[in-house]
Amino acid sequence: MRIAMISEHASPLATLGGVDAGGQNVHVAALSTALARRGHQVRVYTRRDDATLPRTVTFAPGVDVVHVAAGAPEHIPKDALLPHMAALAAGIAEDWRVWRPDVAHGHFWMSGLATLDAAAAIPEPPAVLQTFHALGVVKRRHQGPADTSPREREWLEPDVGRRADRVVATCSDEAFELKKLGVQQDRISVIPCGVDLDHFRPEGDGEAKRRPYRVLIVGRLVPRKGVGTVIEAISQLAADGIDAELVIVGGGAPAGGGDPELTRLAELADRFGVTDRVELRGQVPQSDLPPVYRSADVVVCAPWYEPFGIVPLEAMASGRAVVASSVGGLIDTVVHARTGLHVPPRDPTAVAGAIRELLEDPARADRLGSAGRRRVESRYSWDRVAADTERAYRTALRRPRLAAAGGSAARGVGR
Numbered sequence: 001m002r003i004a005m006i007s008e009h010a011s012p013l014a015t016l017g018g019v020d021a022g023g024q025n026v027h028v029a030a031l032s033t034a035l036a037r038r039g040h041q042v043r044v045y046t047r048r049d050d051a052t053l054p055r056t057v058t059f060a061p062g063v064d065v066v067h068v069a070a071g072a073p074e075h076i077p078k079d080a081l082l083p084h085m086a087a088l089a090a091g092i093a094e095d096w097r098v099w100r101p102d103v104a105h106g107h108f109w110m111s112g113l114a115t116l117d118a119a120a121a122i123p124e125p126p127a128v129l130q131t132f133h134a135l136g137v138v139k140r141r142h143q144g145p146a147d148t149s150p151r152e153r154e155w156l157e158p159d160v161g162r163r164a165d166r167v168v169a170t171c172s173d174e175a176f177e178l179k180k181l182g183v184q185q186d187r188i189s190v191i192p193c194g195v196d197l198d199h200f201r202p203e204g205d206g207e208a209k210r211r212p213y214r215v216l217i218v219g220r221l222v223p224r225k226g227v228g229t230v231i232e233a234i235s236q237l238a239a240d241g242i243d244a245e246l247v248i249v250g251g252g253a254p255a256g257g258g259d260p261e262l263t264r265l266a267e268l269a270d271r272f273g274v275t276d277r278v279e280l281r282g283q284v285p286q287s288d289l290p291p292v293y294r295s296a297d298v299v300v301c302a303p304w305y306e307p308f309g310i311v312p313l314e315a316m317a318s319g320r321a322v323v324a325s326s327v328g329g330l331i332d333t334v335v336h337a338r339t340g341l342h343v344p345p346r347d348p349t350a351v352a353g354a355i356r357e358l359l360e361d362p363a364r365a366d367r368l369g370s371a372g373r374r375r376v377e378s379r380y381s382w383d384r385v386a387a388d389t390e391r392a393y394r395t396a397l398r399r400p401r402l403a404a405a406g407g408s409a410a411r412g413v414g415r
């Protein structure tokens with residue numbers, strides 16, 4: 001099959017850990033590579049955000065990344081990209097006139113708009129599938145006025161869901177939200193994200209700790225990841241005489257690079273009197289993460305909400321017990337009392353209690369970590385995710401097309 005992946009802001013070539021580069025980049029890169037291993041040809045279309053990028057870069061055997069001109073060739077925050085989706089669609093459609101895909105898979109709602117528009121612009125359009133990665137309705141519920149998404153997301157996003165031939169939800173919670181938005185149940189496939197089981201392994205060196213216990217957070221540093229909750233939990237543990245350090249990986253720039261969220265978290269650590277226990281490491285390339293995961297006694301993921309969350313899978317693949325908020329994708333991936341412990345979101349005392357349980361019973365933490373490794377091996381390899389995704393593509397190809405009908409999705413938007 002010829003497969004087009006459309007990922008407007010999240011290139012597989014990007015550095016991870018900044019505000020707009022995380023799980024979606026990993027997902028598109030790993031899914032495309034695993035589909036190519038199954039014999040498919042994959043082109044990933046992303047917005048050109050740097051004038052020096054060549055038009056096409058071969059990312060892996062069978063996977064090309066195509067940079068499409070849409071807006072200034074520089075970084076533009078993803079919430080300011082909507083006006084450029086029509087240009088992105090036009091550039092993609094131009095490529096499809098010479099390289100016609102069988103399937104086009106949009107990632108994030110704005111890519112969905114561009115995908116539907118590009119499909120409508122060519123004869124014999126591909127089947128259109130959509131993965132949202134996050135839903136505006138959920139973001140708005142949790143972030144309220146702090147949500148910087150364009151206002152149009154409210155109606156354009158559900159429209160993408162209703163018009164795509166098939167929607168891939170990454171967890172059961174998202175499938176439920178999609179149904180509420182009017183997406184027919186029989187057009188939804190639930191397929192999780194995966195994890196690189198060879199890269200993230202329990203065996204191998206771990207970094208040296210600076211205190212008897214190490215608690216680890218990895219992720220894009222945005223307030224909704226709940227890092228502040230864990231800093232507060234560490235201060236409660238310190239007050240109880242538990243000598244743990246908290247290592248926080250991620251951020252818009254290496255530590256000291258002026259990322260406002262890093263500054264906010266440093267101030268929070270100071271306010272809770274745990275500056276000497278909290279290390280804000282900044283961005284770490286994924287290639288260097290395995291020994292960091294292996295150095296942790298516990299990995300904590302305490303978001304307010306989480307569309308999927310690849311970090312807990314990486315922690316489980318590394319054989320670590322996970323303390324996770326029971327929200328979104330984490331409800332499916334982390335099994336309470338089997339691979340980790342669930343806690344309510346925004347509850348530092350519950351996080352402190354769960355970390356404490358695991359630090360005080362290392363044999364139990366090891367058991368949970370080993371069970372986590374077995375769980376990701378059986379369910380979350382990218383090969384399995386790619387096989388399930390291929391099945392969804394074939395289902396979409398067999399059914400009558402919805403996506404090409406209905407004209408321009410982004411019509412009138414910012415032009």
Ligand code: UDP
Pocket residue numbers: 016017018021022023024026218219220249250251282283284285286289308309310311312314
């Ligand atoms: N990540 C990384 N370096 C960093 C911070 C994060 O490589 O400094 C990676 C991390 O390993 C994971 C991804 O970014 O693969 C974050 O994905 P997740 O789904 O957990 O969160 P999202 O970014 O989608 O909110």
